[in-house]
Amino acid sequence: MSEISATDARPTLAVWKFASCDGCQLSLLDCEDELLALAGAVRIAHFTEMSRTSTDGPYDISLVEGSITTPDDAERIQQVRRDSRHLVTIGACATAGGIQGLRNFAAEGAYAGTVYAHPEYLKTLETSTPISDHVAVDYELHGCPIDRRQLLEVLLAFLAGRRPAVAGHSVCQECKGRSNVCVMVANATPCLGPVTRAGCGGLCPSVGRGCFGCFGPSQSANTISLADQLSRNGATGELVSRLFRTFNANAPVFRAESERQSARGDA
Amino acid sequence: MTHGSKSDRTIGIEGISRVEGEGSLRVVIHDDIVTDVALEIFEPPRYFEALLVGRHFSEAPDITARICGICPVAYQMSACAAMEDVCGVTVSERVRALRRLLYCGEWIQSHALHVYLLHAPDFLSCADAIELAQRDRRAVERGLEIKRTGNLIMETVGGRAVHPVNVRVGGFYRAPDRGAIAALAEPLRRARDGALATVSWVHGFEFPDVVGEYRFVALHEPERYAIEAGRPSSSEGLDYTVAQFADLVVEEHVARSTALHARLGGADHYLTGPLARYAMNNAQLAPLAAEAARAAGLGDVCSNPFKSIVVRAVELVAACDEALALVEAYEPPEPSADLVEPRAGIGTGATEAPRGLLFHQYEIDDAGIIRSARIVPPTSQNQLTIEDDLRRVVQGGLDLSDHDLQWRCEQSVRNHDPCISCAAHFLDVSVVRT
Numbered sequence: 058m059s060e061i062s063a064t065d066a067r068p069t070l071a072v073w074k075f076a077s078c079d080g081c082q083l084s085l086l087d088c089e090d091e092l093l094a095l096a097g098a099v100r101i102a103h104f105t106e107m108s109r110t111s112t113d114g115p116y117d118i119s120l121v122e123g124s125i126t127t128p129d130d131a132e133r134i135q136q137v138r139r140d141s142r143h144l145v146t147i148g149a150c151a152t153a154g155g156i157q158g159l160r161n162f163a164a165e166g167a168y169a170g171t172v173y174a175h176p177e178y179l180k181t182l183e184t185s186t187p188i189s190d191h192v193a194v195d196y197e198l199h200g201c202p203i204d205r206r207q208l209l210e211v212l213l214a215f216l217a218g219r220r221p222a223v224a225g226h227s228v229c230q231e232c233k234g235r236s237n238v239c240v241m242v243a244n245a246t247p248c249l250g251p252v253t254r255a256g257c258g259g260l261c262p263s264v265g266r267g268c269f270g271c272f273g274p275s276q277s278a279n280t281i282s283l284a285d286q287l288s289r290n291g292a293t294g295e296l297v298s299r300l301f302r303t304f305n306a307n308a309p310v311f312r313a314e315s316e317r318q319s320a321r322g323d324a
Numbered sequence: 325m326t327h328g329s330k331s332d333r334t335i336g337i338e339g340i341s342r343v344e345g346e347g348s349l350r351v352v353i354h355d356d357i358v359t360d361v362a363l364e365i366f367e368p369p370r371y372f373e374a375l376l377v378g379r380h381f382s383e384a385p386d387i388t389a390r391i392c393g394i395c396p397v398a399y400q401m402s403a404c405a406a407m408e409d410v411c412g413v414t415v416s417e418r419v420r421a422l423r424r425l426l427y428c429g430e431w432i433q434s435h436a437l438h439v440y441l442l443h444a445p446d447f448l449s450c451a452d453a454i455e456l457a458q459r460d461r462r463a464v465e466r467g468l469e470i471k472r473t474g475n476l477i478m479e480t481v482g483g484r485a486v487h488p489v490n491v492r493v494g495g496f497y498r499a500p501d502r503g504a505i506a507a508l509a510e511p512l513r514r515a516r517d518g519a520l521a522t523v524s525w526v527h528g529f530e531f532p533d534v535v536g537e538y539r540f541v542a543l544h545e546p547e548r549y550a551i552e553a554g555r556p557s558s559s560e561g562l563d564y565t566v567a568q569f570a571d572l573v574v575e576e577h578v579a580r581s582t583a584l585h586a587r588l589g590g591a592d593h594y595l596t597g598p599l600a601r602y603a604m605n606n607a608q609l610a611p612l613a614a615e616a617a618r619a620a621g622l623g624d625v626c627s628n629p630f631k632s633i634v635v636r637a638v639e640l641v642a643a644c645d646e647a648l649a650l651v652e653a654y655e656p657p658e659p660s661a662d663l664v665e666p667r668a669g670i671g672t673g674a675t676e677a678p679r680g681l682l683f684h685q686y687e688i689d690d691a692g693i694i695r696s697a698r699i700v701p702p703t704s705q706n707q708l709t710i711e712d713d714l715r716r717v718v719q720g721g722l723d724l725s726d727h728d729l730q731w732r733c734e735q736s737v738r739n740h741d742p743c744i745s746c747a748a749h750f751l752d753v754s755v756v757r758t
Contacts, residue, residue, distance in 0.1 A: 076368040079743075080393020080486040086441060087475060087485060089468040093461070096454045107441065108452035109734065126368045156390045157370040168374040175577050181368060202393060202486040260483045264490045264498040269386065271487070299380065304390065 068117035071103035073137050075123025075130050076157055080202040081148035082106055082122050087205050114140030118215050124150040124185045138192035143215055146188045149201035153273055154307035158185040161307055201271040201304035204256050224255045225276035228268060232259030240267050245290040247300055252278035273305035280314035294321030349733060351718050361714045363707055376697040381407050381666055381688045382493055389487045392743055397430040398677030400491040401552050406684040407493045410671025411664045418657035419495040421650055427551050428647035429477025434678035435640045438741045440467025443633050446735040447529040466518045473515035480504050495661030505654045516644035523637040527620040531630045536713055539592055540600035543676050549608045549642055551676050557604055566674045570685050586705040593708035596680030597740060598635040599626055613642035629713050629739040666692030677702055679741040703742045710740050
């Protein structure tokens with residue numbers, strides 16, 4: 058950690074982890090070209106994955122990765138909120154509950170008993186929920202994983218006191234920008250692109266596969282229209298439901314569509 | 325935090341830093357004898373083995389990648405291997421070579437991260453790599469450049485560095501074109517030079533004089549340094565098929581950990597990872613890496629866990645060197661993936677994640693729906709051995725001040741690059757006080 062002195066006027070940055078894979082905080086360390094400059098512009102005051110020293114809050118910006126899945130974490134996030142001037146959630150776990158949010162669709166107790174011999178040792182909640190279900194969040198950066206360029210933009214924006222310039226439209230615009238042939242039009246490949254937020258750059262159609270929704274719902278996503286088209290292309294309700302139930306399964310728009318599809322009964 | 329008299333001490337570290345995930349450590353010393361060591365994992369469980377049930381077998385690589393953002397390729401490769409095993413498919417040599425290139429990218433990225441940002445600061449009494457950069461900026465920049473090259477391979481072959489999108493059961497969605505792969509050669513040459521400099525750099529560190537007693541387990545292949553395939557083999561001369569090995573590993577759920585503890589045959593703990601791979605497979609290292617190992621004085625077996633950083637640096641040379649050879653020999657696989665039709669049965673797949681052996685086992689039905697899943701990550705296999713190491717390190721370090729002993733304990737954990745996020749997805753964590 059950088060030297061701390063009473064005259065250190067740099068803003069402070071803290072990074073917190075809840076239930077997650079570490080991939081989004083790794084995106085910060087993946088800013089290889091900018092990492093040392095960033096560490097000069099801000100004082101990294103708490104970042105367990107990176108440093109063995111930690112200083113107490115308050116912090117100017119907290120980045121929060123992961124979802125809330127235990128009673129302890131539901132308490133801990135309250136303290137993080139109290140200690141943070143700005144709280145920014147990063148990634149699908151923190152913004153939508155993540156892949157572990159699939160437990161929200163399962164029967165009570167079904168999951169722990171599958172994995173653990175002694176579920177009674179565990180102190181966990183039956184749900185995995187986004188940070189915004191528990192505390193006020195100043196900004197949500199989506200993605201599974203987040204895009205590191207967007208992360209830098211968000212950090213720079215907060216340091217400059219402006220809103221981040223991160224698009225909320227669908228990934229189709231990025232995909233068209235890459236001159237990809239539409240995989241759904243050309244090959245009837247199931248693709249969530251029309252309802253998925255931009256940010257990855259249209260990676261999946263670039264390798265010939267359909268989008269699987271890493272960045273969650275775009276603004277004004279019309280999932281009903283997309284699901285109808287997928288059905289006309291031959292997808293069963295079960296398949297469409299599975300498509301909406303991955304890393305952002307608990308984002309309200311995706312959740313509603315997957316439940317509608319599960320109820321179709323043609324699986 | 326450390327307290328107690330000199331002869332009766334408890335060392336507790338709440339929140340071990342510079343590891344992936346959340347764990348803590350408790351050591352109890354009574355009358356100068358270490359009476360209890362517990363690596364406690366309190367990472368919340370995410371129940372991957374439960375949430376995979378009912379999913380289509382083709383989804384396993386993308387879903388299990390989300391177990392770990394540091395080694396997603398390891399999860400994708402082990403999942404693919406298991407699904408291809410159950411469906412009776414052997415992928416083409418070209419697919420295999422491209423997988424190995426992708427996997428080298430992950431090794432380079434992960435090892436550079438661990439050596440430079442997580443582990444080296446311990447040897448130079450720095451809290452982190454930022455402080456290290458204030459003293460030796462060139463070293464940290466070298467590490468970041470190597471790391472960037474690993475990420476570049478993952479982006480070129482896999483589409484992105486964290487959770488690649490191009491991997492599928494049977495191969496790849498699209499084979500990268502020759503030009504894109506050829507463009508990796510120049511950065512890889514620089515990274516290879518950087519990796520050689522890394523070996524020299526870490527070789528010069530001071531190492532505590534500790535000799536571990538290890539039962540090493542690593543995948544082994546006669547023809548190459550095993551990464552994406554091989555037979556699980558042990559330093560006691562045992563040699564198994566992947567399925568036999570999976571049957572032999574018994575995982576135990578203990579109260580203090582959301583990670584399950586693995587034992588061979590329910591009895592013996594063992595170590596996977598760089599020290600094990602080097603001990604089992606150093607004869608398979610290509611000349612450049614073998615020479616770097618010799619120059620660093622490694623011998624045939626390295627049993628000082630603190631020197632794992634040297635072994636990791638040697639593996640960094642091996643991965644850069646091999647990636648370069650794969651780039652130069654690249655022929656796009658055609659087709660980019662073999663067709664894999666689901667077939668009811670049980671399949672097992674094992675590969676070498678940067679931090680150790682990772683195996684998956686699935687049962688699927690004729691429609692390709694997953695009926696059961698078992699995922700055993702390196703950290704749950706290593707956890708008992710890490711505790712054993714700590715006992716030895718503390719017993720040999722009783723003269724150290726509390727501050728220094730605590731730091732050395734943390735360093736001992738970091739020696740094995742544990743990925744607690746991985747471990748807790750099967751492992752669970754809770755704390756028992758005795």
